[in-house]
Amino acid sequence: MARTVTGGGESGTAAVPERLLAEATRLFAERGYDRTSVQEIVEAAGVTKGALYHYFGSKDDLLHEIYGRVLRLQTERLDAIAARDTPVPERLAEAASDVVVTSIQNLDDTKIFFRSIHQLSPEKQKAVRAERRRYHEKFRSLIEEGQAAGHFRADLRPDLVVDFFFGSVHHLGTWYHADGPLSAHEVAGEFSDLLLHSVRRP
Amino acid sequence: MARTVTGGGESGTAAVPERLLAEATRLFAERGYDRTSVQEIVEAAGVTKGALYHYFGSKDDLLHEIYGRVLRLQTERLDAIAARDTPVPERLAEAASDVVVTSIQNLDDTKIFFRSIHQLSPEKQKAVRAERRRYHEKFRSLIEEGQAAGHFRADLRPDLVVDFFFGSVHHLGTWYHADGPLSAHEVAGEFSDLLLHSVRRP
């Protein structure tokens, strides 16, 4: 989208819609959707309101687009991991680890995700939830597959396990700091390990 | 006024500050702090704005008071459980189960908690976080005690385990429904079990 620079590319900066999304993400994460004014976003992006409304139908659209990007990314990655040819426990561990790493790498999106979904319009909220549900179902099916294959405890409710684990993931935004003592991979390794131990047959 | 029970007793109209807190809790959980107007709160409580500002210094104060109630309740319960004479794994399981049950019983507070903390004034946010941290530390010390006693895996980072588990707990508000298929105790049992399995020595 708009990666081609018109003319000689004399502006040097990214295309307007990208810049708007980037600044909106940063600001929504920093002070919340409702507390960020359209004025602040356009100022940060160095454009005017008219420009924003030229590319996005509403402030709400901007947020929706942010959600879209996150969900597309996560879905792609989970699909790729689930499709591998390795044993289920290994795939679950990798999926868990991967979602932690990407959640930390896109910490602003992670913060926005579970904090601002209620500020989307009802229809957009429904759309986002549906996509999210599909993602959770794919994750759940990994657990079910592991139960069927006798790797994981059969008495667990797979959906509860998914909610249990994604609660942890979504909360990364509330405590993780890039300049803290733990790297994304260290957290990912431990979270993945905790999940695997919690579901594995003793 | 009305703190004395007129006539035959439980007349339904609680004292004004209590009514305001109750309605604010409900509304904040339903549509978020920023999207709930002071006008809506006082209308729901059947009083005027002046009455609200007679008891609370600001909308922000109302939210702070809601946090205070939750934190006091949870701290008391954890203190009581941690002080028991039973083996650590049992105490950890009970603490985990208990926090799930009370989080579900006060689901509105749970929803507000992790969603609205950023809308408190910086100082109040600091106060709430400090109290929250104390709660987490008490929980963490149970894990450390279990590690020292050889019950739990020694290679785990207790603080990460706490963040892992409380992520799950705080997210109850996003998916649990009282009219769903699971009772509070069923969820509590399974979450507690998942936690214990994730930390126990194999």
Place this chain on the structure above:
Amino acid sequence: MARTVTGGGESGTAAVPERLLAEATRLFAERGYDRTSVQEIVEAAGVTKGALYHYFGSKDDLLHEIYGRVLRLQTERLDAIAARDTPVPERLAEAASDVVVTSIQNLDDTKIFFRSIHQLSPEKQKAVRAERRRYHEKFRSLIEEGQAAGHFRADLRPDLVVDFFFGSVHHLGTWYHADGPLSAHEVAGEFSDLLLHSVRRP
């Protein structure tokens, strides 16, 4: 007015109405009538709103009473000076000097006077202006007497001279500071001298 202390006078502090007037004067001078809330006044006086409304019909009444005190004081003093047996120029000089000194001694009242008169109710404003006019007329008649006696220039409009001089007096509140380089008497001496030179026959 409430100068009698009920009972043994065990409170030690001044009577309530006096305390209210004193604090109101201070606050009105400091931040203006409209910017001073009734709540602030009663807090400063250490009483409750009910008490204020027991003694004064309204906030506006409080202001009116402050004006009353000033006007009574100034009128009394001018009457005394005007009634003396000395030559007119001397009496005018003394009257001018005296009003400067008392304006400085009651600088808070001076500040309030010319700044807050518009915030009185129309009727009270009318009453204050009438009393003020009587004061000015008395002052003016000193000038007229001096003109008739040949001391002062006959071509001056006595009313303009009065407005000229009292402008200077009322403005003391905007620039005079007790901890500045000039004593009240020094200012009074110079202002009186300027007035006399401005009206005297060459």
Place this chain on the structure above:
Amino acid sequence: MARTVTGGGESGTAAVPERLLAEATRLFAERGYDRTSVQEIVEAAGVTKGALYHYFGSKDDLLHEIYGRVLRLQTERLDAIAARDTPVPERLAEAASDVVVTSIQNLDDTKIFFRSIHQLSPEKQKAVRAERRRYHEKFRSLIEEGQAAGHFRADLRPDLVVDFFFGSVHHLGTWYHADGPLSAHEVAGEFSDLLLHSVRRP
């Protein structure tokens, strides 16, 4: 909008910011800054609140701008008079007379000036006072020049003389009425004469 003259020209509707300033000046003079609501100003100017806040950051800004206009005008005029080649007493008389005339011609500004300065924000107050002081200093230097040249009494404190005279000027707003018996020039003549007599060597 409307800075270009639509159709046949002078349609009566000035540009929005100008109209807002004009109505605000009138209303602030009539009922005081605190007693004039933003709503009243925009209604008088025939625009909406949004339009006002598009041009002015706050109600306070509006007042500041009014002060700015007055101060710029007065400073320019005094500079021009002081720079003339005539004897000091003549220049002082003209400066005094001129400030009276312009104060009367802009009587609303004069009323606002000494009544509302305390309602500006502290920083803006400071800025206005600084500019005012510069104006007073220029006026004072005329007096000093006259003393040095032997025209004026050497024992007078020039700063006190300035405060004495400008008290009179600022108070014009409290008593002068356009439909009264005196023209602006008559008052100016007499005030100027009183000032000159008060400072001149006998």
Place this chain on the structure above:
DNA sequence: GATGAATGAGTATTCATTCAT
């Protein structure tokens, strides 16, 4: 594509005053 002036409905908060006790 992009501007920026203007809208209009909405927000939290303040405050003088009343009145049952």
Place this chain on the structure above:
DNA sequence: TATGAATGAATACTCATTCAT
């Protein structure tokens, strides 16, 4: 005498959005 809970109307200011240019 005095309290303090409650009122209700008013206040300055914000903001997403529109639209003529």
